[in-house]
Amino acid sequence: MVRRRLPRWSEFEPLLRPERIPLNPTERRLSRVHTIPDLRKIAARRVPRAVFDYTDGAAEREISLRRARNAFTRVEFHPQALHDVSNPDTSTTVFGERWALPFALAPTGFTRMMHHEGELAAARAAQQAGVTFSLSTMGTASIEEVAAVAPDADKWFQLYVWKDRAAGKDLLERARTAGYKALLLTVDTPVGGARMRDVRNGLTVPPALTPATVLDAAIHPAWWFNLLTTEPLSFASLHEWRGTVAELVNTMFDPTVTFADIEWLRAAWPGPLLLKGIQTVADARAAVDHGADGIVISTHGGRQLDRAVAPLEVLPRIADAVAALALGARACLVGRAFLYGLMAGGERGVGQAISILGEEIARTLQLLGVRSIGELNRSHVSLR
Numbered sequence: 001m002v003r004r005r006l007p008r009w010s011e012f013e014p015l016l017r018p019e020r021i022p023l024n025p026t027e028r029r030l031s032r033v034h035t036i037p038d039l040r041k042i043a044a045r046r047v048p049r050a051v052f053d054y055t056d057g058a059a060e061r062e063i064s065l066r067r068a069r070n071a072f073t074r075v076e077f078h079p080q081a082l083h084d085v086s087n088p089d090t091s092t093t094v095f096g097e098r099w100a101l102p103f104a105l106a107p108t109g110f111t112r113m114m115h116h117e118g119e120l121a122a123a124r125a126a127q128q129a130g131v132t133f134s135l136s137t138m139g140t141a142s143i144e145e146v147a148a149v150a151p152d153a154d155k156w157f158q159l160y161v162w163k164d165r166a167a168g169k170d171l172l173e174r175a176r177t178a179g180y181k182a183l184l185l186t187v188d189t190p191v192g193g194a195r196m197r198d199v200r201n202g203l204t205v206p207p208a209l210t211p212a213t214v215l216d217a218a219i220h221p222a223w224w225f226n227l228l229t230t231e232p233l234s235f236a237s238l239h240e241w242r243g244t245v246a247e248l249v250n251t252m253f254d255p256t257v258t259f260a261d262i263e264w265l266r267a268a269w270p271g272p273l274l275l276k277g278i279q280t281v282a283d284a285r286a287a288v289d290h291g292a293d294g295i296v297i298s299t300h301g302g303r304q305l306d307r308a309v310a311p312l313e314v315l316p317r318i319a320d321a322v323a324a325l326a327l328g329a330r331a332c333l334v335g336r337a338f339l340y341g342l343m344a345g346g347e348r349g350v351g352q353a354i355s356i357l358g359e360e361i362a363r364t365l366q367l368l369g370v371r372s373i374g375e376l377n378r379s380h381v382s383l384r
């Protein structure tokens, strides 16, 4: 038989910890976020369905995207016990620049559709965190605007080679003058991938006012208010566009681009040149042979050729062929993770995405028994 009594106030009081509820609504939303999937959930509520799907989705049946994510469930860590890991160092050096974290924000198009401050918000958050920001040719802020709001950030520019080569050269000149350090040439986009969610949603840029979008405005009034009361969407590099994403891609991009184009680009760009979208050992070798300083193994987040390889799975083979950290990469590009943050809470949301990833990296280093990124090698990780 348990004997019960009434608790005294003095015993009860220390258990009552009133939660501080932030007054700022964005801060309040973000205070409940602990992981990238938490940010994704909020993002899905904050923006119109077609915008969320454009960001979240991939090509055709999205098999590449699912396989790429599943590959990360195959990662198996092999921690080393009993090392002093009191001060984990998450920094790494890429082309002579010291990066606070071993990732950069990936170039993404139409970013102002996700949040009205778009690239400017992301670039400011990147600068604050000491993370490199990449601006896309299809970005919705100009080369110079991004440089002006994030003068101290390490910035990269991403180029799609256009049918009009002279216009491409012009962009390189502007990026160089504005202090962008490296050039990413995306090579997985001879034509646009078939993004079925966009097709079904009838996504256009900017979103057209149709009965469906007008209805949506009732559900996402803040997003629509911000879209309509800020500068109309225009691009880093192109003139205004009205039409679907697929139409834009297929008008702008040049399916005749070959490795021979790397040579004129190499001559036109004095800084580091990386080919983004390499997926085979042979292409990695060819990239190096044609004077590229680096490659990004990527399937464009599964948004181009569906059933393309899972980057993590081909990484060790490619790293063996052309250079090596752990399974092989020196650093990586992060796309959707920061975009979920942007949709969930603008600049603060991007900052939160970066700090979630940063904390995960620091804790993983510590639990692996490793003090710094540079100490990582293949003894720490394998694929099951």
Ligand SMILES: Cc1cc2nc3c(=O)[nH]c(=O)nc-3n(C[C@H](O)[C@H](O)[C@H](O)COP(=O)(O)O)c2cc1C
Binding pocket: 054, 055, 056, 106, 107, 108, 109, 136, 137, 138, 139, 158, 186, 276, 298, 299, 300, 301, 302, 303, 333, 334, 335, 336, 337, 339
């Ligand atoms: C919404 C969105 C737009 C993108 N736009 C571009 C682009 O304009 N140029 C480019 O080279 N890659 C683009 N990408 C691909 C990213 O740079 C990156 O390769 C990809 O997002 C990485 O996968 P993750 O989103 O799972 O991190 C885009 C990706 C997303 C999600």
